[in-house]
Amino acid sequence: MGDKLSAAEIERAQFAFSIYDFEGNETLDAFQLDPALRALGLNPTLKTVEKLGGQKRKGQKKFTIEEFLAILAEAKKDKDVGNKEDFREILRLYDKSGDGNMIFDELKHILLSMGEKLEADEVADIIKDCAVPADDDGFTPYGVFLDKLMAGPVLKEDE
Incomplete structure (x- = not known):
């Protein structure tokens, strides 16, 4: 089932699978x-x-490693994902001056209303963790925001 994946990808997938096998019964x-x-990028x-x-709730369905490898291979083929450059190009549309900055409130609006909808508290957390506060004119550099956002979560020392 995992024949569309390289040996290294299968090994990484097996490791990720083992991490998310919280019950230790070889299912995800x-x-x-x-x-x-x-976790697999x-x-x-x-x-x-x-x-x-x-599934949206725990305990409704389980996957074996073979099923997970097939799902991973299918997910890798999916073109309905973006990368940092795709997102940078989108935010560039809001860069009226062409200087790498956009209106801070527009960034919040985009996160609240476009694509997969986020709740206000989720947006507040993302903004707090990833965005540079607005300058005196209300602008923020979107490149810094994207770099931090795409880098993924960073665990704080007390976690």
Whole structure:
């Protein structure tokens, strides 16, 4: 089933699978499909995760390693994901001066209203962790925001 994956990809997938096998019974709860795929460097949309069998609640479905490898191979083929340059190009549309800055409130609006909708508290956390505060004119550099956002979560020392 994992024949579309390289040996190194299979090894990484098996390791990720073992991390998300919280019960130790060689299965992955479908609720954990999204974080497991993200741990392997993919950035699937919620729609893609659902299409691949991901669940919104724990305990509804389990995957074996063979099923997970097939899902991973399918997820790697999915073109419905973006990369940093795609996102940079989108935010560049809001860069009226062409200087790498955009209006801070537009960034918040984009996160709240476009694509997969985020809740206000989720946006506040993302902004706090990734965005440079607005300058006196209300602008923020979107490149710094994207770099921090795409780098993924960073655990603080007290976590």
